[in-house]
Amino acid sequence: xxxxxxxxxxxxxxxxxxxxxxxxxxxxxxxxxxxxxxxxxxxxxxxxxxxxxxxxxxxxxxxxxxxxxxxxxxxxxxxxxxxxxxxxxxxxxxxxxxxxxxxxxxxxxxxxxxxxxxxxxxxxxxxxxxxxxxxxxxxxxxxxxxxxxxx
Numbered sequence: 787x788x789x790x791x792x793x794x795x796x797x798x799x800x801x802x803x804x805x806x807x808x809x810x811x812x813x814x815x816x817x818x819x820x821x822x823x824x825x826x827x828x829x830x831x832x833x834x835x836x837x838x839x840x841x842x843x844x845x846x847x848x849x850x851x852x853x854x855x856x857x858x859x860x861x862x863x864x865x866x867x868x869x870x871x872x873x874x875x876x877x878x879x880x881x882x883x884x885x886x887x888x889x890x891x892x893x894x895x896x897x898x899x900x901x902x903x904x905x906x907x908x909x910x911x912x913x914x915x916x917x918x919x920x921x922x923x924x925x926x927x928x929x930x931x932x933x934x935x936x937x
Contacts, residue, residue: 794827807831811838849876853883871917879920888918895919 787796793808797819805827806819816834821827845866853862859877863870877883878892887908894904901915908915 789824791824791828791831793831794824796824807834809834809838846876846880849873850880850882853877859883874917875919875921878918885918891915891918892920 789796789805795806795808796803797806798804802822804819805821805824806817807821807827807830809816809831816838818830821830849862849866852865853859853873856862856865859870859873862877863873866873874883878888887910890908891904894907895901899907901912901919904915905912
């Protein structure tokens, strides 16, 4: 079962409630099970995030540097062994790359439109809308307005 904390789920084992911590960083999945308290699971999750936070930032900086040198999303994706969509999203988030369509999509999101509404208005797929948006930590689209993730 989900808990109120991102990346922490609860489960029952031998009639005892336990917690599992999950974190995905650069396509690597880190998981640890068996926490007996939610607080111990939160502490471990925070330690993982702190440990790998620098890795994620360094990779974003490396991706930007590679893109600026090659001026090619395709070459940057090949160099960093990731999809072009992910590279584009990182570059959009870092403010290094934009298109008229990505600017329009992000303006509409900021105005409160959902990804579905944007897709309909621009006559594109929801996937295209998602590929053109900046990363928004702690936010998700539930078919209504974009809301902050519950703590």
